[in-house]
Amino acid sequence: MSRTTAFLGLGAMGAPMAAHLARHARETGGRALVWNRTGARADAHAREHGSESVTLPDAAQADVIFSCLPTSREVDEVLTGLEGGLRPGTVWVDCTSGHPEAARRQSARLSERGVTFLDAPVSGGTAGAQAGTLTVMVGGDAAALEGVRADLAFAGKVVHVGGVGAGFAVKAVNNALLAVNLWAAGEGLAALARAGVDVAPALEVINASSGRSNASENLIGQRVLTREFPVTFQLGLLAKDAGIAADVVRAAGASAPVLMQAEALFRAAATVVGAGEDHTAALRLVEQMNDKEIR
Amino acid sequence: MSRTTAFLGLGAMGAPMAAHLARHARETGGRALVWNRTGARADAHAREHGSESVTLPDAAQADVIFSCLPTSREVDEVLTGLEGGLRPGTVWVDCTSGHPEAARRQSARLSERGVTFLDAPVSGGTAGAQAGTLTVMVGGDAAALEGVRADLAFAGKVVHVGGVGAGFAVKAVNNALLAVNLWAAGEGLAALARAGVDVAPALEVINASSGRSNASENLIGQRVLTREFPVTFQLGLLAKDAGIAADVVRAAGASAPVLMQAEALFRAAATVVGAGEDHTAALRLVEQMNDKEIR
Amino acid sequence: MSRTTAFLGLGAMGAPMAAHLARHARETGGRALVWNRTGARADAHAREHGSESVTLPDAAQADVIFSCLPTSREVDEVLTGLEGGLRPGTVWVDCTSGHPEAARRQSARLSERGVTFLDAPVSGGTAGAQAGTLTVMVGGDAAALEGVRADLAFAGKVVHVGGVGAGFAVKAVNNALLAVNLWAAGEGLAALARAGVDVAPALEVINASSGRSNASENLIGQRVLTREFPVTFQLGLLAKDAGIAADVVRAAGASAPVLMQAEALFRAAATVVGAGEDHTAALRLVEQMNDKEIR
């Protein structure tokens, strides 16, 4: 059966994700519409990947609408822009790292038009997006997820984690853990460096030991020790995600002192180092606090 | 060339490590002496693994002396017990998760007798000890390490990280990172559980995402979600290691707020939950703080 | 000029505050209406203090409406109950320890009816309420505050701190500081007690030194060392206030790691010790974490 998808938001993550939708459409005889605030990017995507660059109202006609935007605020704006054209039966899959409360609000708003909302943030970074191996954590109606599972052509793993907003909540907590693990590793290496220990072999040992994490294995050696800090995921966005996790904690009446502390420190890092820097540049604040480079 | 090693301390880690020394001695025509405070354990080790159960003074005659004890305090005691019999040229390899200051003190004390001290803590747990794949992080004289590298029959990876005490410092920081990563993951999952999110799929997603760590991948699913908390590494010892890391931080004039908070929380967990419980049982305090089981 | 005031919510703080309004009305020839969810308390207040127990719609006719309720949620409910009867020109003075966002929402809602909203939380506890010496921190229109300043018969000090919501924000931060100062003093004394130092003279010294705070001077000696923990301000409400402060911090894009940590620890204390206990009973969790009574 031929399907039409629309992808809204062709950023660093969205563009390669939409490219997988376009490939899938070719393979299955479907259509892959794309839209971007800056239309030129959508046109370029169409030329390069065989997608169709459309207006926002036209995107509303798709069977499945994907969005991948900086925050839930932009999703609200886009939703307002095409709400009038939505058709009952459509499924809206929001891959933004959004806010659980926004998910509940958007879901209620869409359900009035017969549209089902799934919060479906992704993990895996730009490399995973290009490889089509992203992990997708989905909140919302399980049956609706089954109905669109085959459309998630950019996914390596799809997991249903609970009701509306659960996907965003898990993503926020995942990113808060990234923040904690990254910051703590930075603290530890900075202290070792001040103590006269060689950082590179220390990191090698930690990565072969119980203290290792994705942050220590895949970020610090590649981005911090090299002093490159390439911007693939902005520090300000990770601080925002840690803030969403803090909201999840508070709304649940939970107690999470370490996550809260990390959120505050990342907020400070975004302020001191710059929200537009790579998320690993948060360790530049650790370095300032210790007057010592991690290298 | 035939070599004699002595292994002091046949605990959960030491016994399988010493068994690898015994195997190595058989293969190379050497001798593997063992000693334990409770002599019966040494006798049993000899029967089972072909090592030789000896007195402390006899152990002093080995070419390489290994120690693997709960803390640096026990190393001090054992050192006093055989100090008089030590021979110049011997290398003492302390695999205890010890304190850098103790290492410097012990190294100075041994050097007066012509004995070289290497702090050489290990990572990999009881499973790694049995498989002979432990990671060894070594502080002290690099040439002395080269001289005994072939004797480290229990090691999968040996890394020289700096001068005397550097091995203990790296081990302490590694374990502090384990503590942080474990606690933070517990906080996140407890909050998600309170928010009505299913914990098992949330953990599955995190383990396929950027927030993953050794703690989330190899401990929480296996020990916490199962409610088994099998005791392979005591909570009190991890709290002690985190305390050593805090000492390293302070002695270096470093600033590590996240490591410091985690140390305090693990100290509290050891007090509230029990120092003799498994280190993962620290999450029982997280559960109490949230009135919610992580499952 | 004769004035009519209405006071909504006759709890531990509200009842003595309303008694001062009744006294003031007698002195100035005005009227002091009172309302409480449980009407019997209002009737008793009328008998005891000469106020007039009225229905919610009747209360809407007052020149100045005071509310003093557990949280902004109850204010929303009460507002809904008398909204229809409100008259233009009325000033609503909300003495609840409320949420700045609620203040902005309520202010907008009331302004549609020509009613001015002032957020005016108080500090001073039940003793200050009885003595009529409360400190009132006011957010909202400065001219409106001048118009009702003479009606604040329960106040010892009235300070305008900014626009709508600023009063709630300052109150929340004040209470978060109370939480931090109280918890930290508890940590310090518990550690000293474990170290074998006598707690009472240690507290005496701190209260004559630079580390003193209102918490150390007026709470710990009186409520913790005595083991009495009399319930005058519930732990759950202080945890709630610290949570509002955390929301203020996050909404402002601020970084406050110590306030965040304290909020998390008070949340945990409310869960472990009981939200209905006195706020000083939070130190019972500190005691558990240290296996040591502060005495």
Next chain:
Amino acid sequence: MSRTTAFLGLGAMGAPMAAHLARHARETGGRALVWNRTGARADAHAREHGSESVTLPDAAQADVIFSCLPTSREVDEVLTGLEGGLRPGTVWVDCTSGHPEAARRQSARLSERGVTFLDAPVSGGTAGAQAGTLTVMVGGDAAALEGVRADLAFAGKVVHVGGVGAGFAVKAVNNALLAVNLWAAGEGLAALARAGVDVAPALEVINASSGRSNASENLIGQRVLTREFPVTFQLGLLAKDAGIAADVVRAAGASAPVLMQAEALFRAAATVVGAGEDHTAALRLVEQMNDKEIR
């Protein structure tokens, strides 16, 4: 009975303290010796206050020896300098903000010569030193304290808090509480400033409310809001004291997450802002973390 005192260390605190000893000597017919590393300061003190500038060996002949130095390390050095000349029966009163472990070591060392050691740090700042109203917290033998109580001419309040080291422990905890209360107030005010609340009235309200502390009442308005940060107590020394408190906590096996975080943040502030700045300048780091001045 005529007494001879010696005062070692004429810094910002020591000089006015020794002046009170000189005054007391005049009043009682005793002698007040003074010594300083830089001898010119002692000579000037003698001219100005009528004390006697002496060599270190001469100071050893006093009945009571006071020391007031930056850290316990300098006390060790001075002790080595006059140890040979000490007489049995002398009492050594160390007013340094020292380390409890150093106190125990120094006490043992002095007792071999029949000299009693009292750790007797003071609180009250340079103003209290000049007014002679310092609070003295004393650890060590209670009878020895009684024997010298009349000699503490700089004291407004003298409290015996426990055995050797207890005075230093209480002082360290007091200063850690100062650090916590100061930092937290800074966080709260910075967040309020970012939220658009006027800082000066907010501080005024807090100082009339439950969140007040010595830091909020006597430091922030006078030193931070004025942007003066006059150096009367160095940031590096407060960070050092907070570190001693952390050592007390750890040595006692206690759990104090808030004190630990504050210590780490003050260490960072000393590094980023400068160890030689006033302790209130720690809030400059809070300001950097929030991109907002507290004013």
